[in-house]
Amino acid sequence: MANVAIIGSEKSGRTSLAGKLGKKGTESDITLYNFVKGDRIYAFVDSNGYPSSFKTLIQAINISDIALVCIPSSGLNAQVGECIVALDLLGNKRGIFVITMSDKSNPAAISDLSEKIKTIAKGTNLEKWETIAISNTTFEGLDALKEKIFALGEEARTANAAKINLPTRVIVDSFFNVTGIGCVVLGVVTQGTIKEHDKLTLYPTERPAEIRSIQSNDVDMKSAPAGTRVGLALKGVQSKEFDRGYLLSQKEEVASKFNLKCHLTKFTQGLGVGDAVHLFAGLQDMPATITAMTIGGKDATQAPPGSDCNVVLTAQNAIAYGKNDRLLIVQLNNPKQRLVAGCDVV
Ligand SMILES: Nc1nc2c(ncn2[C@@H]2O[C@H](COP(=O)(O)OP(=O)(O)OP(=O)(O)O)[C@@H](O)[C@H]2O)c(=O)[nH]1
Numbered sequence: 163m164a165n166v167a168i169i170g171s172e173k174s175g176r177t178s179l180a181g182k183l184g185k186k187g188t189e190s191d192i193t194l195y196n197f198v199k200g201d202r203i204y205a206f207v208d209s210n211g212y213p214s215s216f217k218t219l220i221q222a223i224n225i226s227d228i229a230l231v232c233i234p235s236s237g238l239n240a241q242v243g244e245c246i247v248a249l250d251l252l253g254n255k256r257g258i259f260v261i262t263m264s265d266k267s268n269p270a271a272i273s274d275l276s277e278k279i280k281t282i283a284k285g286t287n288l289e290k291w292e293t294i295a296i297s298n299t300t301f302e303g304l305d306a307l308k309e310k311i312f313a314l315g316e317e318a319r320t321a322n323a324a325k326i327n328l329p330t331r332v333i334v335d336s337f338f339n340v341t342g343i344g345c346v347v348l349g350v351v352t353q354g355t356i357k358e359h360d361k362l363t364l365y366p367t368e369r370p371a372e373i374r375s376i377q378s379n380d381v382d383m384k385s386a387p388a389g390t391r392v393g394l395a396l397k398g399v400q401s402k403e404f405d406r407g408y409l410l411s412q413k414e415e416v417a418s419k420f421n422l423k424c425h426l427t428k429f430t431q432g433l434g435v436g437d438a439v440h441l442f443a444g445l446q447d448m449p450a451t452i453t454a455m456t457i458g459g460k461d462a463t464q465a466p467p468g469s470d471c472n473v474v475l476t477a478q479n480a481i482a483y484g485k486n487d488r489l490l491i492v493q494l495n496n497p498k499q500r501l502v503a504g505c506d507v508v
């Protein structure tokens with residue numbers, strides 16, 4: 163199974179493309195489209211709330227193995243830039259640049275745009291990504307795009323197979339009550355292998371929860387390995403206790419005060435002590451304040467764009483995370499550049 167985020171510019175044909183790649187499933191501000199190819203299952207995640215809702219971008223990326231960055235053939239814009247910066251700050255991701263609406267352009271202009279994409283991706287984690295032009299109306303390029311997605315899907319499958327013996331972790335994106343069944347949650351097994359009757363803990367609330375049953379793509383399963391998108395019926399917890407991004411896991415860290423090693427993007431206006439920001443961890447986000455800063459071991463009050471610094475950040479409420487998770491500092495109300503920094507917990 164591989165999960166594929168469809169992100170990029172608004173009105174670039176993202177939803178139309180999702181509909182070409184899979185069958186519509188769970189719908190909200192991120193909508194899932196499923197595709198079964200033999201024993202391979204693909205879940206495409208349309209972050210339809212983006213760009214007005216920034217968090218749907220990060221959520222789509224963080225529940226996916228692969229990202230498709232959609233760029234209309236009319237050209238690059240700030241949203242494409244924001245998607246590239248987000249993917250770069252979050253670390254190594256597999257993905258493809260998709261030039262959409264090729265029917266509205268011509269080969270010379272498309273080849274020009276491909277070069278421009280190469281230029282802005284240079285020096286980022288995305289510099290080796292391929293670019294492909296497609297049209298949802300003439301179907302040009304769609305088969306070639308699918309082949310590329312399937313090739314990356316096989317790589318993701320191998321990467322996930324290496325994680326099946328790690329401690330169990332499920333990242334929850336949807337939750338509801340089903341009459342006669344009780345609490346049902348949807349999410350992705352990102353580590354380990356979950357089994358029916360596993361006793362896990364819900365984080366950050368640290369409440370015990372037991373897996374009553376597991377489904378994937380409407381099929382009952384006794385167990386599900388890393389990489390699987392699952393629906394779980396749970397015992398011991400209620401759906402109203404959940405929030406998007408909660409983790410069902412063996413062990414997570416929970417904190418509201420963080421020491422973070424940050425790398426600022428060169429596009430932000432900078433970061434300073436006292437700044438009100440949002441901290442993103444997985445699918446969770448929380449208002450937070452920068453309470454202290456050091457640069458190269460010395461106390462500082464302001465870090466310039468493109469620089470590295472360490473900060474103490476205090477969040478409004480507790481967040482669940484793992485020591486190896488990549489966190490983001492974001493200024494949601496900044497009209498120019500919402501992303502500020504990618505962070506490791508120290
Ligand atoms: N000519 C042409 N039009 C397209 C193509 N793909 C989508 N469209 C049209 O472009 C418009 C936007 O398409 P959507 O699929 O809704 O794009 P989107 O990125 O999901 O848009 P938002 O979610 O509203 O930001 C619709 O009117 C589509 O019919 C294409 O390949 N060629």
Ligand SMILES: [Mg+2]
Nearest residue numbers: 176177178210
């Ligand atoms: Mg859409």
